[in-house]
Amino acid sequence: MKKIMVVGAGIMGQGISLVFARKGLSVIIQDIADEQVKKGLQDIEKNLDKEINKGDISLKEKELILKGITGTTELKEAKNVDFVIEAVTEDIKIKKEIFRNLDKFCPPDVIFASNTSSLSITEIAQVVSRKDKVIGMHFFNPPTKMELIEIVCGKDTAKQTFQTVKRLSEILGKKIVKVKDSPGFIVNRLLIQMINESCFLLQDGVANPEEIDLAMQLGARHPLGPLGLADLIGLDVCLSIMETFYQKFQDSKYKPCPLLKEMVEKGKKGRKTGEGFFKYGTDCR
Template identity: 50%
Template sequence: MNIQTVMVIGAGQMGSGIAQVHAMAGLNVILHDIKKESIERGLATITKNLTRQVEKGRVSEEEKQSVLERIITSTELLDAASVDLVIEAVVENVEVKSKIFAELDQIVPPSTILATNTSSLPITEIAAATSRPENVIGMHFMNPVPVMKLVEVIRGLATADEVYEKIKALSLKLGKTPVEVNDFPGFVSNRILMPMINEAIFAVYEGVAEPAAIDEVMKLGMNHPMGPLTLADFIGLDTCLYIMKTLHDGFGDDKYRPCPLLRKYVKAGWLGKKTGRGFYEYN
């Protein structure tokens, strides 16, 4: 089975980016969300990204229109009935994801691959909600999806070799670099990144230095393009906290204990750039 038609579930920042790169690679895309206004925002983001590419001379106006024509929208999960691949990109919550996968299992053909864009949750547990765990896999795209080259391809305990090879080939077709990862909390990217961010937050909490100073050390001293606290604000402090909790619960090791200051900021609603305040203020 060649993958020709993909449904992307979730039209937020990640989902719209995933839909865009698949359409740009020539695949037919169904962009699904339960809210019509979310789909409209997602399509507006895709159009804005493509318009920027036209202005930079990277794609023509005709190519832009062709990409947009390959994306259709959906508010009904039943529209997945004839797709070759589903990529779920909804909220980072294992119960929500498992419920979607259980529903999809009753809708899609037996050969359809079910992928999740989770950044930290166990693929094996999500796959267990279906009768086809061998067809379930993780595709962890990096944000912003159209720009970042990496895709962590995560095998669940039962993921078939054939399914892995198809997703690897698809990732290459998208112009991405697939990296094979086994199913452990946080995979590779967030298992390394999030404790670094958490430690930077501890440095603020303990009065070691101000956020700007910590970021400057990591940019100038470690050649990071963005400091860990700025990055945390861009990711969302609620997301950072959720992933740290996933690591802490998954490994049972206190080295993954979320910093109390991170918990305090999230409780205060200081979630970073999306709320206008995190470790920095945003207008």
């Protein structure tokens, strides 16, 4: 496996592209508009510059990594790749449309992975002819630092597909957990409920954001509190996942906190917008 396409030039797509490129794989990062592709490539370079400033990599290493990443708006460029992973917004209609189109362009042996954090792999796979080659490959933010990948097998995912993605994950230096196709998988099924409950604590006036996060950092040894983590993930992403849970499980414990909805509606989505439960400078975006 030498050439990878990452569909989606947002934060996760950028990070996933870097993970692959660091291991010497050739990466094409694709998005629907030139501006998005250009911004994605610029942000990748900015992140590498930060690593240079910290002394983590050299200028030569940066240049080598960037040499391995190209951008495109053309999904048909996937005809020449060995593996595809999509990292677009958590909208099953969009993901299905991407996979439907990829199925037309890619050779039949190419695996389609989804970075979805909550949606059904089995359902996404229904739009393609290669259902046995569709799998979940859920990276965590930031992909360059987080060690875990949740590998999610749908109803039709072949054992060989799982083994291939497992080996690829290990080549990338990641630890894997194999998960059944269930909303939120393992991590988000647990994590997003904690974030939602933290929103209720804040809404009910039990404590302020700093106190809630400090309590979990010192009392439960969490490296980052739930509200700070929500800001890192993106409040819109957290809300989308909670809404998926509520829709799938039809259980009131998964109903999104009104405060979370309100903040997303106001455009306060966390670090990427400069404000969420906390305020951030431009360096955090």
